[in-house]
Amino acid sequence: MTLHIEDFVYYADLLGVAVFAVTGVLAAQGKQIDLFGVMVLAVVTALGGGTIRDLALNAHPLIWIADPILLWTALGAALLTFVLCRYWPYPRRTLLVLDAAGLALFAIAGAEKAMALGFSPLIAVIMAISTGCAGGMIRDLMTGRIPAILQHDEFYATCALLGAAFYVLVHGYVDPNILAFLSMLLIFVIRLLAVFSGVRLPVFLVAGLDHPPRRPSL
Amino acid sequence: MTLHIEDFVYYADLLGVAVFAVTGVLAAQGKQIDLFGVMVLAVVTALGGGTIRDLALNAHPLIWIADPILLWTALGAALLTFVLCRYWPYPRRTLLVLDAAGLALFAIAGAEKAMALGFSPLIAVIMAISTGCAGGMIRDLMTGRIPAILQHDEFYATCALLGAAFYVLVHGYVDPNILAFLSMLLIFVIRLLAVFSGVRLPVFLVAGLDHPPRRPSL
Amino acid sequence: MTLHIEDFVYYADLLGVAVFAVTGVLAAQGKQIDLFGVMVLAVVTALGGGTIRDLALNAHPLIWIADPILLWTALGAALLTFVLCRYWPYPRRTLLVLDAAGLALFAIAGAEKAMALGFSPLIAVIMAISTGCAGGMIRDLMTGRIPAILQHDEFYATCALLGAAFYVLVHGYVDPNILAFLSMLLIFVIRLLAVFSGVRLPVFLVAGLDHPPRRPSL
Numbered sequence: 001m002t003l004h005i006e007d008f009v010y011y012a013d014l015l016g017v018a019v020f021a022v023t024g025v026l027a028a029q030g031k032q033i034d035l036f037g038v039m040v041l042a043v044v045t046a047l048g049g050g051t052i053r054d055l056a057l058n059a060h061p062l063i064w065i066a067d068p069i070l071l072w073t074a075l076g077a078a079l080l081t082f083v084l085c086r087y088w089p090y091p092r093r094t095l096l097v098l099d100a101a102g103l104a105l106f107a108i109a110g111a112e113k114a115m116a117l118g119f120s121p122l123i124a125v126i127m128a129i130s131t132g133c134a135g136g137m138i139r140d141l142m143t144g145r146i147p148a149i150l151q152h153d154e155f156y157a158t159c160a161l162l163g164a165a166f167y168v169l170v171h172g173y174v175d176p177n178i179l180a181f182l183s184m185l186l187i188f189v190i191r192l193l194a195v196f197s198g199v200r201l202p203v204f205l206v207a208g209l210d211h212p213p214r215r216p217s218l
Numbered sequence: 219m220t221l222h223i224e225d226f227v228y229y230a231d232l233l234g235v236a237v238f239a240v241t242g243v244l245a246a247q248g249k250q251i252d253l254f255g256v257m258v259l260a261v262v263t264a265l266g267g268g269t270i271r272d273l274a275l276n277a278h279p280l281i282w283i284a285d286p287i288l289l290w291t292a293l294g295a296a297l298l299t300f301v302l303c304r305y306w307p308y309p310r311r312t313l314l315v316l317d318a319a320g321l322a323l324f325a326i327a328g329a330e331k332a333m334a335l336g337f338s339p340l341i342a343v344i345m346a347i348s349t350g351c352a353g354g355m356i357r358d359l360m361t362g363r364i365p366a367i368l369q370h371d372e373f374y375a376t377c378a379l380l381g382a383a384f385y386v387l388v389h390g391y392v393d394p395n396i397l398a399f400l401s402m403l404l405i406f407v408i409r410l411l412a413v414f415s416g417v418r419l420p421v422f423l424v425a426g427l428d429h430p431p432r433r434p435s436l
Numbered sequence: 437m438t439l440h441i442e443d444f445v446y447y448a449d450l451l452g453v454a455v456f457a458v459t460g461v462l463a464a465q466g467k468q469i470d471l472f473g474v475m476v477l478a479v480v481t482a483l484g485g486g487t488i489r490d491l492a493l494n495a496h497p498l499i500w501i502a503d504p505i506l507l508w509t510a511l512g513a514a515l516l517t518f519v520l521c522r523y524w525p526y527p528r529r530t531l532l533v534l535d536a537a538g539l540a541l542f543a544i545a546g547a548e549k550a551m552a553l554g555f556s557p558l559i560a561v562i563m564a565i566s567t568g569c570a571g572g573m574i575r576d577l578m579t580g581r582i583p584a585i586l587q588h589d590e591f592y593a594t595c596a597l598l599g600a601a602f603y604v605l606v607h608g609y610v611d612p613n614i615l616a617f618l619s620m621l622l623i624f625v626i627r628l629l630a631v632f633s634g635v636r637l638p639v640f641l642v643a644g645l646d647h648p649p650r651r652p653s654l
Binding site for chain 3: 367375
């Protein structure tokens with residue numbers, strides 16, 4: 001049973017890497033970015049969050065040095081996307097759902113690693129957010145955008161925050177595998193609800209300078 | 219006596235974190251950045267410089283992992299700014315003065331840590347500049363700007379450089395607490411003189427391509 | 437003999453640092469960047485790649501902390517460029533050739549360090565690309581550009597990839613100094629061929645959204 005859940009988590013993790021790699025490739029659209037650039041964006045988006053977490057926690061070797069399958073998964077997904085997108089439009093809605101799954105997996109994996117290494121719940125929550133979101137932020141910076149996650153991305157990081165908070169609060173009271181699974185499910189469900197209802201956090205305004213924000217169209 | 223100065227330095231450090239967090243929040247103005255984004259910008263601006271220093275010096279755990287009060291200070295200051303700015307314009311001149319104090323504290327804290335860990339004076343000066351300036355550079359990059367510090371920010375980094383150079387040159391000849399205090403004062407005073415006189419470093423020009431620079435208006 | 441090659445590699449490395457520092461300075465053209473900003477850009481461009489490699493491999497102390505001559509070389513080259521460019525146009529073609537040499541040296545130095553520390557050939561190739569290219573990417577981000585290397589820079593990173601792949605494949609079969617020299621030569625020659633023939637990788641296109649790319653003019 002334990003083995004099955006561990007296997008499930010590992011393959012789910014690879015799926016997360018693949019999905020994040022695909023979002024890295026798609027960010028290259030319309031930017032005159034070549035095959036090599038697409039590969040870099042894929043790898044950075046998929047593995048950037050985990051790398052920053054491992055550097056901050058001094059947890060060497062880095063995930064992708066310890067397990068090169070992660071690298072090959074990101075590169076393979078990127079190459080496939082590069083080729084397929086020349087001929088078919090990509091399934092936007094499916095990607096949003098897979099991305100929510102990737103966020104859930106990465107965030108809880110980040111929290112789990114921090115707790116396992118003996119860091120405090122606060123640091124575990126921060127590592128959940130970093131692991132889930134930092135890759136996408138670097139992707140946006142490298143393609144000349146303000147990170148979407150800082151702006152109008154519906155509850156993206158907030159989902160990771162809520163799921164990780166649940167994870168660290170309940171940690172120790174429930175079987176760890178079940179807890180991990182429940183926390184991921186929580187992130188996944190909140191994120192999908194947010195995407196399809198369009199809920200957003202309030203935007204930063206300065207008195208006398210700003211007007212209430214335009215709602216960005218999906 | 220020693221205890222008093224240490225306490226003073228610690229509370230001053232928290233003040234520096236709070237001020238830098240506020241500048242992180244204000245950088246979000248007009249960029250449609252939401253509550254979460256504002257929190258990220260605050261934390262990155264306030265703790266980014268110290269994080270980069272600790273990573274470069276391999277000084278683990280990172281400051282904000284060792285002392286989470288720093289994190290809470292940045293988050294609290296950001297939340298307060300987020301709320302207050304909706305109703306009141308912010309005190310621009312006061313912030314410039316507090317920011318000069320933050321720069322002084324961070325720069326000398328960076329130099330002090332490098333010297334204490336046995337690094338050379340050159341590395342200590344570089345760490346002073348990194349600790350004082352890297353957070354603001356990341357803030358500018360994340361909000362889609364060329365780092366202000368590279369462009370027209372009057373003597374900002376140069377103040378950190380001069381103060382840190384004084385610190386490492388006199389190091390060992392004076393009581394360390396007094397030396398730290400004097401070096402911070404030096405940075406603070408030069409910075410305020412530069413802000414209110416508008417002195418600037420020469421700009422990079424290429425023969426045949428550029429004209430003498432426009433003076434950016436304050 | 438061995439000594440001679442080692443000396444040659446060290447001075448070649450300093451040349452690489454100087455050339456990369458000069459490209460960092462030149463990126464400041466037209467951006468109203470001052471003397472301090474130019475110094476930061478020079479140091480980051482010249483030493484950023486090696487720093488990221490050392491952080492990822494947990495190989496402390498960082499190159500420029502272990503050998504401050506690298507820092508002084510970057511700073512000296514930057515200052516010289518800052519002064520000379522006010523009076524003379526810079527030799528664009530010569531710089532392209534020197535930059536190709538810098539890329540060759542940095543990439544193979546990165547692969548060599550990773551292999552010497554016992555990392556796998558895959559990681560060595562990635563470190564070759566990081567060491568050769570990351571500094572330039574940070575330079576581009578800091579001057580408000582999408583990294584040239586992701587877009588239309590003829591085979592830049594691909595040269596590093598090919599040379600590093602050759603290096604790790606032949607590693608162990610040939611004298612290490614000769615192998616390093618041959619791999620650097622390979623990168624240098626491919627890069628110059630690419631520059632002067634204008635060969636490029638295919639660009640990422642999405643069906644229904646993009647048209648075949650404009651060829652960027654050199």
